[in-house]
Amino acid sequence: MELNKKNMKNLILLIVFAVLFYVGVQRIENLAAGILFVCRVVFPFILGGALAFILNIPMSFLEEKLFHKVKKKKFVRPVCLVCSILFVVAVIQVVLVVVLPEVATTFSSISKNIEAFLPKLQRWAIDTFPDSKQVTSWIQSIEFNWDKIIQTAINFLKNGAGNVLNSTFTVAKTVINSLMNFFVAFVFACYILLQKEKLSVQIKKVLYAFLPLKAVDKTLEVASLSYKTFSSFVTGQCLEAVILGTMFFIVMSILRFPYALLVGVVIAFTALIPIFGAFIGCVIGTFLMLVSNPMQAVAFVILFLVLQQIEGNLIYPHVVGGSVGLPSIWVLVAVTVGGSLMGVVGMLIFIPLSSVVYALFREVVYKRLKERGIHDI
DSSP: OOOOHHHHHHHHHHHHHHHHHHHHHHTHHHHHHHHHHHHHHHHHHHHHHHHHHHHHHHHHHHHHHTSTTOSOGGGHHHHHHHHHHHHHHHHHHHHHHHHHHHHHHHHHHHHHHHHHHHHHHHHHHHHHOTTOHHHHHHHHHOOOOHHHHHHHHHHHHHHHTHHHHTOHHHHHHHHHHHHHHHHHHHHHHHHHHHTHHHHHHHHHHHHHHHSOHHHHHHHHHHHHHHHHHHHHHHHHHHHHHHHHHHHHHHHHHHTTOTTHHHHHHHHHHHTTSTTTHHHHHHHHHHHHHHHHOHHHHHHHHHHHHHHHHHIIIIIHHHHTTTSSOOOHHHHHHHHHHHHHHHHHHHHHHHHHHHHHHHHHHHHHHHHHHHHTTOOOO
16 A cells, blocks of 8 residues: 555544544443533533424424514514414413313322222122132232322332432432523523524535535535424424324313313323324323223223324324325334334434435435436336
């Protein structure tokens, strides 16, 4: 190999990388601690970017649909940003005001219903298994004491998380750090939204200054595709969840099912999780009704299956439609892999992320087929 300037540079970079890799392997604990420290420092800005992305959706809608004819453009962005923040706060406030009293009433009702339901269950089980003394004695030994359950939960929290609960300083420090992180993230998100065009120009300048033109064009293309896919997914998924929750509330109220408001809100929130989310709401709603009236629980499951079919075949394709552009089988794979790696957040992130990868890979495949002259597949 000829040791010209370019080869020498590559060789030096390779040696430096090998040395850094060796040092990192030898001091893996220090490296992990350093990575965690960097993550803690960067976390508020990552959270701020996520907040900016979410707030940008209603803010852009207001700018394009309601304030596009306003002449004084410099006042449009702050007004739209404030309106977007107030909208998100109002949604959270409405949910808290509506749901919290309903949850308190529901838990009170559940405790009474379980106490009344347990003797009936015991009598039914004894009549069903009259010849089994072990089953009968076990069923008769079952008792429900709501106060005892609450006390057990409190004792578990005190013992299991004693280091946190018994240390006022630790709790206060955690709360203050969380508030500070959220405050920094919120301010950072506002700066991003108020100066997003300027930031976009600055990022492009940096990319064009240090990367080849072809690489910059491809990077900007991927970034644009990612933004469109993620924003379409978030908008469609939220709208679809609201429609599904409203459907359940209206139908359950008409058919006089109990817990209509609570179940509607729970299903709306859980429906944000693709594929599996609404079924989580179904399990919660079925449990709530099973305690008070088992037949109503069966009827609720049937109602859920009917409304789920209507939502899946009629509403979801029109509301979300092809915005994500990912076939159903890969949606299932994305949800499964994302849930395994990052939980609920992974489920939400991996669908649009997989959609971006799918679109880029499809573009490469079609380009290669065209180069080879294959058109009939």
